[in-house]
Amino acid sequence: MVVIEPEKTQMLYNHRTDWDSLREYVDEAINLKVKLKTAEDIDQALKHFTNQVQEACGRMIPVLDSSRYNTNLPLYIKDKIIEKRRLHRIWHLSRHPIDKAALNKAIQDLRNLIQTANDLNSQDQLQSLSATKVTNYSLRKCVKSYDRPQEQKLPQKNEKGSSKWARTSKDKADLITTNNNTHVYM
Template identity: 45%
Template sequence: MTSYSTHWDHDWTSFRELVNCKLDPKVSLKTENDVDVATKIFTTTVQECCWLCSPETTERPSQCKVYSEEVRAKIKEKRRLRRVWHTSRHTSDKKALNKASRELKVLIAEANDVSLQTHIENLTATKATNYSLWKACKNFNRPLHHKPPLRKQGGGWARTAQSKAETFAKHLSEVFKPNKRVSDVDESDIDSILSQDFQLDRHLKLVTPGEIVRQIKCLANNKAPGYDLIDKRILEELPRKGIVYLTMLFNAIMRVGHFPELWKVSLVTMIHKLIINYYIYYL
């Protein structure tokens, strides 16, 4: 899923026109910094054009409960008594506030019961209410899976969402590291061999716009996009200038020998393995 609206609602003609206006293929790509800057320009331009050509999404109606006039009057009375007690700090004012709080809880509970009863009475199994009865009942038999806490590396348990996220981040930062050298190799020898004339291996061929288009068509459909939110459909709608810009960028990456920092960013989603819990439970 992307943060853009549904793809079939996009104005792709305007998208291509905006990309043609914003992208300038005449860009210098000689250094690592040039490659990083060009990558950022391409990514932000495509994102901005997508957002500009996406229709505005309608906001969902508020799910706030609407209480009766009696409940709203009791809420105002409770707030008034609370201000009085905060000013005076007298025992009688505190008792009046507590009494109003208890009465308000009873009124809210009664209003919620009436609202629930009305909702249940309106549930049907017909298409007129979009099969509301089955949608309300489908969660009854669904098992509730408890997510256990995580054991920290230094001891203790990570129970909150923030603590779990920090534990996962620390673990992944230690796992995803460059491989250690197996032997001590002098890199100067490698550089001298690569700089020699009459290399046995041919140099890599330059990427062509046609090759970029073919590879985009070979991408899998309905795949979640990366951190930049650019998926296959957006790449397919790129105009000629966008394909040429991307071709120049790929050729510069191979020529300079530097992969853009922006394309190294990824979003990792940790998925709880429920199957392991089932095995442990039944064993």
């Protein structure tokens, strides 16, 4: 199976853009006292402005992390995702029960396909594990991650004999400050 990855285009902004800091950066970088008497002066000032905006976008706009999306999906699953999105647009415009039923069926089919693909990937990965030096002891490393005990963070009581528990961050901070104030250091 071959997965074809499209080239990612460079975006000047995204939904995480901090427009205030971008605006401040551009305001500091641009010189407003430029003589614009000839066409050549205007072209040069325009190029400088464009370069400053592009540089600001490159520095100030966060790059979106695509690692949370599974881009190594088979083509038939990507086609199902496209189909589900198309059905969602149709239902969003019509709000008809038949369109909603078709969307729900597409969502369920897509979940089953992704779960099956993940199960097959996990099964292949588990079968490839071994305890040899050639595979860098992959079996040991996999099992080691499951051997670690889980640490539990239990809430603390506010006062001795009290039935109230410090569950929020503010309650815990108050509890720590009151405990530190009761100790006498010599």
